[in-house]
Amino acid sequence: MKNQHTFMGIALSACVFGMCAASTFAADETLRSLAEKNNIYIGAILNSQWFSGQLPSNYEQIHKTQFNIVVAENEMKFDATEPSEGRFNYGNGDKMVKYAQQNGMRVRGHALAWHSQVPGWVNNYRNDKQKLLKVLKNHIQNVVGHWKGKVAEWDVVNEAISNNEPMWRSQSVWYQGIGPDFIDSAFVWTHAVDPDAELCYNDYNLEQGISPKAKAGFLLEQVKRWVKNGIPIHCVGSQTHVEDTTTDKHFIGSPDSLRALAKELAKLNIKLKITELDIGFKSGINVSKKDLERQGKTFREYLDIVLEEPNADTYLIWGVSDKWSWLGGLNRQKGLIYDDNLKPKPAFDSILVRLQTFEPPQDTTKQDTTKTDTTKTDTTKQDTSIAIPQFSSMKALSMRISGRTLFISGANTAKVEVFDMQGRPVFNGKCETGALELKGISEGVYMVRIREHSTSLVQKIAIK
Ligand code: 9MR
Numbered sequence: 001m002k003n004q005h006t007f008m009g010i011a012l013s014a015c016v017f018g019m020c021a022a023s024t025f026a027a028d029e030t031l032r033s034l035a036e037k038n039n040i041y042i043g044a045i046l047n048s049q050w051f052s053g054q055l056p057s058n059y060e061q062i063h064k065t066q067f068n069i070v071v072a073e074n075e076m077k078f079d080a081t082e083p084s085e086g087r088f089n090y091g092n093g094d095k096m097v098k099y100a101q102q103n104g105m106r107v108r109g110h111a112l113a114w115h116s117q118v119p120g121w122v123n124n125y126r127n128d129k130q131k132l133l134k135v136l137k138n139h140i141q142n143v144v145g146h147w148k149g150k151v152a153e154w155d156v157v158n159e160a161i162s163n164n165e166p167m168w169r170s171q172s173v174w175y176q177g178i179g180p181d182f183i184d185s186a187f188v189w190t191h192a193v194d195p196d197a198e199l200c201y202n203d204y205n206l207e208q209g210i211s212p213k214a215k216a217g218f219l220l221e222q223v224k225r226w227v228k229n230g231i232p233i234h235c236v237g238s239q240t241h242v243e244d245t246t247t248d249k250h251f252i253g254s255p256d257s258l259r260a261l262a263k264e265l266a267k268l269n270i271k272l273k274i275t276e277l278d279i280g281f282k283s284g285i286n287v288s289k290k291d292l293e294r295q296g297k298t299f300r301e302y303l304d305i306v307l308e309e310p311n312a313d314t315y316l317i318w319g320v321s322d323k324w325s326w327l328g329g330l331n332r333q334k335g336l337i338y339d340d341n342l343k344p345k346p347a348f349d350s351i352l353v354r355l356q357t358f359e360p361p362q363d364t365t366k367q368d369t370t371k372t373d374t375t376k377t378d379t380t381k382q383d384t385s386i387a388i389p390q391f392s393s394m395k396a397l398s399m400r401i402s403g404r405t406l407f408i409s410g411a412n413t414a415k416v417e418v419f420d421m422q423g424r425p426v427f428n429g430k431c432e433t434g435a436l437e438l439k440g441i442s443e444g445v446y447m448v449r450i451r452e453h454s455t456s457l458v459q460k461i462a463i464k
Contacts, residue, residue: 031066031348034355035315040306041106042351043069043316045276046099047324051075051092055324058342063320064103071108071275071316072096073326076151077117081143085121085135088142097150108275108316109151111158111202112140113186115172123173132177137189144193153198155237155275156190157183161203166218183222184231191232202237202275206261207253216261227268236265237275240302241318243332244295247282255301259309266311273314274302278325279347280332287334289346296350299337303351307358357419357449359456397457399450404463406436411452418461419447438463 035042044067049055051072063070074080075092082088100107113136125131144154160183162169169175174182183201190199201223206216219236226233238261242253262272279298281287306312319325323340327333337347396410408414408431416436418427426441431450445462 029352029356031352031355032068034352035068038307038355038358038360039313041069041314041316042355043067043071043105043108043314044320045071045073045316045318046075046096047319048073048075049324051095056342059320062338062342064099064105067105069106069108069314069316070096070100071110073319074117076109076143077111078114078122078139079117079119082139083119086138088146090146093147097147101150106153107147107151109144109147109154109197110275111155112143112190113156113160113174113182114158115169115174116159118173126173126177129178132174133182133185136174136178136182136186140186140189141193144190144197148194149196151194151197153200153235153273154190154194155202156186156199156233158202159204160201161215161218163205163215166213166215184226184229187226187231187233198234198271199232200235200237200273200275201233202239204239204241204276205253206236206238207240207242207255207258209252209257210260210264216257220261220264223265223268223270227270233270235271235273236261237273239276239318240274240278241276241330241335242279242298244279244281244291244298246291246294247285255298255305258302259305262305262309262312266309270311272305272309272312273316274306274312275314275316276318277302277316278318278327278332278335280325280327280330280335283328283331283333285333292334292346293350295334296346296348299347300350300354303354307354307360353419353425397450397452397455399448399457399459399461401438401448401461401463404438404441406431406438406448406461408434408436408450411450414450414452417449417451419449420444 031042044063046063047055050059072093075096080089080092097107099105122132122135125135144151160169160172160175161167168180187199190197201219203215203219206219208214208216210217210220212218212221223233223236238258240258258272258274265272277299279295281291281295303315306315317336319336321338321340321342322334322336325336327335337345337351339345397408397414398410399406399408401407406416408416412432414431416427416429416431417425418438418441420426426446427438429436441463443463445460448459448461450457
């Protein structure tokens with residue numbers, strides 16, 4: 001199974017045009033192995049059906065082969081872990097933690113203080129501030145204490161901001177009963193129980209801009225205040241449930257906006273994690289191959305943020321296969337990277353190829369830059385439709401295209417690879433004369449990577 005899925009990526013990377021050489025990629029590469037090479041976490045939820053053994057065995061096989069971080073779809077939420085007052089249920093969560101340990105995966109805990117999936121008994125105390133404070137504190141102490149050292153990061157507060165205005169969400173038992181203090185308190189209590197856990201604020205629509213009126217703009221102000229006041233928060237989780245741009249007429253989110261948020265958070269030494277990604281199409285429409293390829297491109301653009309921004313480290317998808325996705329409830333479909341039959345979709349290939357071809361800039365590292373470097377070069381102005389970031393590790397290497405001839409200077413023998421905007425290799429060859437005909441490639445925009453020894457240059461070209 002492991003190789004079968006990788007093979008899809010390789011089949012695509014095998015050259016379809018006459019001039020291509022053998023595949024560039026090793027046969028046993030998976031999203032997971034490539035993510036580890038790139039020093040990021042890539043993951044998917046364990047769907048609720050997994051906990052009751054309702055899923056085919058290849059689901060789990062794919063999950064543990066392709067991913068290195070896991071989160072439970074519903075099983076660590078308040079109603080699941082404390083269904084009646086003071087009686088805790090850790091069975092399903094323990095099952096996932098064991099699975100993660102057996103397979104060397106990181107565990108995300110989701111979620112401690114949230115307005116949804118709160119059991120009925122909590123609502124009995126809706127007008128009793130002191131009691132609600134005790135209920136929330138007791139819940140956090142027990143749940144976080146139970147998984148101390150096993151759950152590496154928690155969504156301490158989930159979806160506390162209003163969708164319509166830059167303010168806290170008022171429809172919440174915690175907000176109504178306690179006021180906004182429940183948020184700061186939840187972080188402090190969680191940190192006191194497990195000081196080693198990474199603590200996140202998690203929400204959706206954070207890819208819709210950082211203006212003061214947008215959710216992320218409001219959140220940024222809160223994060224600044226938390227940091228200033230010493231509230232233990234380490235990360236912002238962007239759920240990133242988005243719709244394909246062509247089917248959502250009111251679409252206002254973008255990878256660029258989320259990247260802008262990541263950059264602002266870096267200045268505060270706070271990480272950005274993509275925690276619940278799906279990119280759905282409207283229910284009921286026919287989804288073509290072209291649509292799926294465009295979807296793959298969007299998946300890749302969000303991945304670019306995690307690969308390129310030093311304070312971003314996690315790319316987590318809210319489901320494995322379209323078959324068990326929650327998206328129908330949102331009037332969306334086909335938002336994940338495996339189809340109903342657990343076959344990888346173009347989005348899978350797009351992610352795989354991007355992980356294969358990414359080369360980190362030499363002067364940045366994932367771990368350290370949030371602490372020291374808040375002035376990293378602004379890349380938001382770059383064209384995010386580019387499959388590979390533009391950077392050069394050796395200035396002397398250069399290229400230019402004229403018609404279909406690629407002129408290269410600064411190299412004696414350059415290895416030349418051309419990728420389409422999905423990140424898929426379409427050409428692979430050598431240039432020893434300073435000029436190379438890019439035969440067999442149709443008109444369009446491509447990324448070219450040239451390499452000689454350890455130096456390389458990546459550049460966008462248009463073939464007309
Ligand atoms: O996928 C979850 C679905 O099974 C539940 O019915 C739903 C109930 O609220 O929650 C879904 O997960 C949500 C997550 O916990 C928080 N962000 C939005 C997710 C999708 O609704």
